[in-house]
Amino acid sequence: MTNPSDIVWHDHTVDRATREKNLAQRGLVVWFTGLSGCGKSTIANELDHQLNQRSRATMLLDGDNIRHGLCAPPERLKTEHNEAFAERFGLGFGAMDREENIRRIGSVAALMASAGLITLTAFVSPYRADRDRVRTIVEAAGQSGDFLEVFVDTPLEVCETRDPKGLYKKARAGEIKNFTGISDPYEAPKHAEIHLQYRDGTTPSDQAAEVLQALIERKVFL
Ligand SMILES: Nc1ncnc2c1ncn2[C@@H]1O[C@H](COP(=O)(O)OS(=O)(=O)O)[C@@H](OP(=O)(O)O)[C@H]1O
Numbered sequence: 260m261t262n263p264s265d266i267v268w269h270d271h272t273v274d275r276a277t278r279e280k281n282l283a284q285r286g287l288v289v290w291f292t293g294l295s296g297c298g299k300s301t302i303a304n305e306l307d308h309q310l311n312q313r314s315r316a317t318m319l320l321d322g323d324n325i326r327h328g329l330c331a332p333p334e335r336l337k338t339e340h341n342e343a344f345a346e347r348f349g350l351g352f353g354a355m356d357r358e359e360n361i362r363r364i365g366s367v368a369a370l371m372a373s374a375g376l377i378t379l380t381a382f383v384s385p386y387r388a389d390r391d392r393v394r395t396i397v398e399a400a401g402q403s404g405d406f407l408e409v410f411v412d413t414p415l416e417v418c419e420t421r422d423p424k425g426l427y428k429k430a431r432a433g434e435i436k437n438f439t440g441i442s443d444p445y446e447a448p449k450h451a452e453i454h455l456q457y458r459d460g461t462t463p464s465d466q467a468a469e470v471l472q473a474l475i476e477r478k479v480f481l
């Protein structure tokens with residue numbers, strides 16, 4: 260057994276305040292959550308673009324991309340590791356696998372925020388407890404207000420009509436199990452800092468601008 264007290268935190272000469280001063284901004288995590296197809300990736304990508312037009316230092320972590328590496332499924336890990344390794348560390352979509360997925364991403368996002376980056380994340384993250392745990396990790400590494408939850412509140416019917424990857428069709432046909440909104444739960448945030456309510460005709464750019472405005476109001480950068 261590893262005794263956690265044998266692993267000691269090492270403080271670095273270049274601290275967070277120095278990194279933030281050099282970047283002229285505050286590091287934080289902007290956490291997009293919502294159903295598949297609600298617009299998380301599209302809006303976060305547009306916000307990333309709007310921030311970079313203002314010369315801000317950012318990073319975007321996106322569910323589909325992270326599941327190609329850090330949080331790959333067992334089937335993908337099997338090509339480079341043995342079966343036992345792939346089964347132990349590969350992640351699917353059961354509740355415990357999603358919990359570990361969000362834990363890993365939350366830790367990475369907290370490190371990025373500590374580097375002074377405006378860190379955007381786009382994950383379904385359906386469980387409130389998992390998101391709240393990330394909030395705690397991020398705020399413990401920095402300060403209260405370093406975690407902004409953005410609820411992309413697009414109704415299931417709209418997401419299913421969009422079905423950009425054809426996944427709802429497969430889920431309805433029973434070809435995908437544990438599909439959020441169809442055969443798996445989604446726990447909506449109760450106190451999201453930013454609530455992007457669906458309105459017909461509102462563009463991803465409009466919704467990204469709403470989040471950008473919230474960052475400006477919070478003086479994340481000057
Ligand atoms: N069963 C099931 N449920 C939900 N989503 C599924 C599932 N299987 C595959 N996909 C695709 O994987 C993307 C979700 O990955 P995440 O890492 O964001 O999920 S989670 O936060 O761990 O719940 C999700 O991406 P988005 O559509 O961008 O949300 C889907 O494309």
Ligand SMILES: Nc1ncnc2c1ncn2[C@@H]1O[C@H](COP(=O)(O)OP(=O)(O)O)[C@@H](O)[C@H]1O
Pocket residue numbers: 293294295296297298299300301302381421423461462463466
């Ligand atoms: N206002 C909007 N905001 C976000 N996406 C929208 C909007 N209107 C239409 N869309 C479309 O909906 C789809 C959302 O897909 P995506 O961003 O991948 O969602 P998610 O990452 O939540 O699964 C895209 O095809 C996008 O073009």
